[in-house]
Amino acid sequence: MTSIEENSTLNASEKAANEFYNWVRQNTIAFLLFVSLYSISYSLLQRFRKKNKITDVEEEEDDLYGIDNLIIIILCAGGLAMALAGFLLWPFTMIATALLHNEIFSGNYYLTWLNAELLVTLWDYAFIGCNISLFGLLPFAFFYSETDQLRTFFAKARETLTIMLLVGMLMYGFIYTLKKIFGMSDVDELEMLNLFTCIGGALICLKATPRGYIEIFSWISRLPLRPNYRRSLKEKLKRYKMDITVWRQRLENLDRGLRSMYGVNNMSRSAVLVPSTESQYSYSSEKLYASMHGFANNIISNRSMNLSNSRNEIIAKINKLEEEEKLLRKDLSHSPLYRNMLFIVLFIVSHFIWLLILGHILYALMKSLLVDDGKDLENLEALIGKQTVSLLGFGTLNDITLIFCFTSATIIGVYSISPFEKIRPRLGKMTVQQIIANVTVLLVISSSWPALVRVLGLTRLNSAGPYENFSTMINIGYHLAMAFRIGTLITTVFSTLEYYVLRMIRNPSHNTDGISRRPYNHSRFYQSQRDRNTVETNLNGYFFHHSPPDHHGMRR
Template sequence: QICALLFVSLYILCHFIITHFKKHTDFTAADAQLSRRLGLCTFTLAVALGAVLLLPFSIISNEVLLSFPQNYYIQWLNGSLVHGLWNLVFLFSNLSLVFLMPFAYFFTESEGFAGSKKGIMARVYETSVVLLLLTLLVLGMVWVASAIVGNNAASRQSLYDLWEYYLPYLYSCISLFGVLLLLLCTPFGLSTMFTVTGKLLVKPRLLEDLDEQLSCTRLEEAAVSRRISSASCWLNLNVELLREQFFAIRSKRRKLELRHRASPWQRNLGYPLAMLGLLALTGISVLIVCFHVLELLLDDAAMPRGIQDASLGQVSFSIFGSFGAALQVVLIFYLMVSSVVGFYSSPLFTRLLPERQDTPLTKIIGNCVSLLVLSSALPVFSRTLGITRFDLLGDFGRFNWLGNFYIVFLYNMGFAGLTTLCLVKRVSWAVQAELICAFGEDRDAGTGAGVSHIPPPPPPALTLSLCPGLHKLPLPVTRSRPLGKPC
């Protein structure tokens, strides 16, 4: 009942999320099965969200049982519940990736076999046949790969066990792909989050006079506006160029007004705290991974092997107690958000980014599959990097590659190296840009050259200086006709 209640809550939440992004024209089409396909997408997204919450929920449950071991109201929170949740997430992830999402996609693209009556059942028949052929193809590839990798009697005997061998082996390959995708997306996402935070929050600027910049920008905007409104055949003006400069100056003026209206607390405290928080979380993650690398070299118990019994409420999984467990939960969510940001920011997957009220069904299916692959690999990702000491439960700990020391060691080294490189690159470049901009503006202000930055100027012979900074604005005055001749 508790598992059903949790899943229903996640399903309702995911339904509102998909409704927020789906394209309205889809529901006006005469397709009776559209709601069912959206239901499959909602189910898959709910499983993905459950996979994200799986490890944090387990860590919090362990700490709650440690803090209140004899409390009557939390007796329902036990090892069997947590173990059951891990098994259900594993089962539903396999079901969604192997059957539900391929069926939804093939049904969307199907039209029925040639010569058959057009309708829902014809599309169902075609989708079922295509899905069956795809399943046989995938199972055949897995059978061949298994026979090549494990050439012994036990492996050959297990080849005939579909439920106990094929699906865990196939999901192990999918999880390995998801973990590798997390390895590539997370450092890139960490770097992108610094940039996004700088754009969303009001940044403090060193040695800056906002009143002077705002006044000068308003004069520049008014000057360009007058030049555009007074353009005639008497003057040879590039109106399109002036319009582009006008929009650029207006955009800058609005940003300056937004910064001017921001309170000193928001301008001087909000941005530094946010950047320091991101920097601290990233640095702690790198330090934990580096310490885990040393553990891998010295202690064989640091390998991310799974267990079958959930020993909750006996010992904390962090040497810092409840504070360390809370930090582990924060880091897990932080890495997941970073991986999603990096996934949608990468050039390969930018087109999958959903748009509000304008996302077609095929793109929704692609997003659900991608998020499920990332989220189902999150527990393995966190345990492999040593972010948490909570062992993988159920079938998540049966992946063969988790016992390979070289894969785990190189994975940790790759994450630490890529994250450190992106962090140093992003922070050092940002600091250099701020210092160059600040001292450059201060030097310009000292020489009377103005403090505002406007679009690149044309040849200086045709410019007009109305105030400090306007000497960079192009205002050509070349006549196109002799005086005295009408247009």
């Protein structure tokens, strides 16, 4: 009996030690993944944030190098890291599942840390981190940026926490009221927040995803080049060279006029006035010289100012033409054959992937309409094969490709629709408010992304953690999933028809190489000899010529 008790004690201690080691390993891996994502997020925000000059007085309030805005950047980097974690949950889970079920990698020593418990832990941490960032870090960053900048850090932090507490009480009252209205008293507040987040992400996807694919298709449609592309570019390059030559000639004419003007303006009084030997005319001559010299100076200063402005405009035009000439020389290196082959490949692949996504969504919709969730799906799954976890038998790679394309189309489409077009990320030009807005939008989408991907049927794997309760926690979740599938199909079909049909009706003659076919008019750049000398003629009209002096001592 003693040996049995000792063995049971040893087994219990070994089990507790294994659980402790598993807990430490899971948290260590999760922490390392978070540090990696945080480093990537912080470096991205550093590249996109606005670089203000020290001497810029107008931008002192938005100085991102201050300690206050550094705190905001740190908080936004944490939110962006959790947004990336939400987007990468499904691809990481699919790859890990494929490795665990593969006979080659299942017994690998370096993959012993990879198990189902680790995946569930990562899903839980991603859910908690996304909600903390969305309802904690980013509101704190926003309210902190709106506080008085002249106050101390602790005073601003206390004011920010007070505002967040008041807003949190309002949100709790709003959620409690909705629960009573819809009869959802048994639903937890966190599940309600998750439901609202999923609804917000679904509404954004309904508008943004079809628009994102239209943007991708339009970019692909600009790839093909005509066979006479190089010849057209060479002709346009010759025209640019001629324009640059003409504008340089005009610049030389203006410089010549300015030199002659300043030469007369700075000439000595002897060029205009010859002193008389008779003293009775000296005073009147001096007075006449002063009045005429002042009048001439006013006219010359006005003329010189106009010529200087014209000279700056001509220099700006020359610089612009030279930049366009450089771009044309760069475009000459593009091969029409390579671009056309790339267009064919991308056109086929993109449309095939888009049709696959629509097929997955339609399959999920038909399955939810014809088959109940509680019934056995063995007969239905036998139609597409039991050995795979995705539609049409393409496996894990197919699912990852579809999710990646769907995510890319959604993110591209978000910054193409009108509400979010103003906050589109730009390198080195984003202010604090724009950074907070971008991270908030990405967090809303990524928080709902694990549930939306499963609802659309882009994968056959089940969600883990709190995300698996989205469609089954209440009846409204089932109806919302149905509405989201139907809405996605309708918006996608109508957006595609609008892009292809209406675009062909409105623009029947589409120029593929992007080169204008309008006749190029050179007459606006050329001047006759009379027009070229107009400036000098007008200027010399105000000058006193060196004629022989009259009896008053003045030159005619």
